[in-house]
Amino acid sequence: MRKSKQETAETRERIVATAATEFRRQGIVATGLSELMGAAGLTHGGFYRHFDSKEQLVTEAGAAALASTTETLSGAATGKLRREALRAIVAKYLSTAHRDHPQAGCAFAAIGSEMARADKKTRAVATDSFAKLVEMLAACFEDVTPTEAKKQALVAASTMIGALLMSRVVNDAELSKSILRNAENAIRDM
Amino acid sequence: MRKSKQETAETRERIVATAATEFRRQGIVATGLSELMGAAGLTHGGFYRHFDSKEQLVTEAGAAALASTTETLSGAATGKLRREALRAIVAKYLSTAHRDHPQAGCAFAAIGSEMARADKKTRAVATDSFAKLVEMLAACFEDVTPTEAKKQALVAASTMIGALLMSRVVNDAELSKSILRNAENAIRDM
């Protein structure tokens, strides 16, 4: 039953991608490895051919999830400049579509509180991704100094993540939309 | 071994208070009932004399945690008016002390992503508490119309929660402080 090198690499990628989805959908602790491997079309016994531990998968899945979000946002801004790019990024991030599909969205909003308790490597990955998101936003503020742009970008990122998280927590459709829309407007006017 | 009505009520309160702390410290799913009851000075068997399920405790502990945070912030603002009250609230919320003690702080930042997946009752409790926090902040913006004040308060709340969450996620002390300080300044200048 040994698989070719290419198949092995594909399987590994599939496990990471499945984990990135399932962790964001259900939470890290609440997602079991058996369930995860089943969702990836495998039995659980093979897991340790690819990873040393669940923790290692958490690190890699976190990195994959965050990279995908950064890429999506960056894609929404391609061909656009400065403020227009900012608007596109923020509109995408604070959309109801993003709110309603945590399994495919920003890991900070979906599993942020679990990431704050994760091991060193996972937090290092999260720190890098956050820095990239801030850089992307800072590039949109050209009318101010780079230092000021970075400050504004830090605030914008915090607002976006907090707003998306709370739009999912609250049980009131109107309030939820209002959180998203007002955060979007505020960043637009920064 | 039956306890008096007062002792029973005290025990129940103690379990809720312990849960409010432990859930914020370790996460909801990661906190077991045996461990929790032990931390409250009891054995696990007695749990179901007080609660129907873990879910019910989650609801009550969430309510207790959020009420305590709202109260603390409200306390920081007593005797202060408008912008001065805003500064006091935001300074308290975005302090390094708050960041470093999630078990005693805002549940949205500590277990927000788990609350977003919680049952109806817990989310209703969370929604009420968020609305109260927004009201408290809105009361600080008196130089604008009530509608505008509420909008600014929604944004301020999102920024505060997102900033506190990310200050805990990142693995870089300088970046962490920078997130808190810039969010604080931004809200001060709203």
Add this chain to the structure above:
DNA sequence: TGTACATCAGTGAACGCGCGTTCACTGATGTAC
């Protein structure tokens, strides 16, 4: 290039453990007369 053998991806059973929940039991509290 063909053959013999070592490697190892994936399977499925098993490990010890802790989970949420239930239950028989104890004995102090609360209540009815």
Add this chain to the structure above:
DNA sequence: TGTACATCAGTGAACGCGCGTTCACTGATGTAC
């Protein structure tokens, strides 16, 4: 007010279950000659 009895808070063992991890096994892949 005092007594008899019902209630029930808390204990600790047990329930079935799923957790993360390990392991013997299978058989196709990769490699050495």
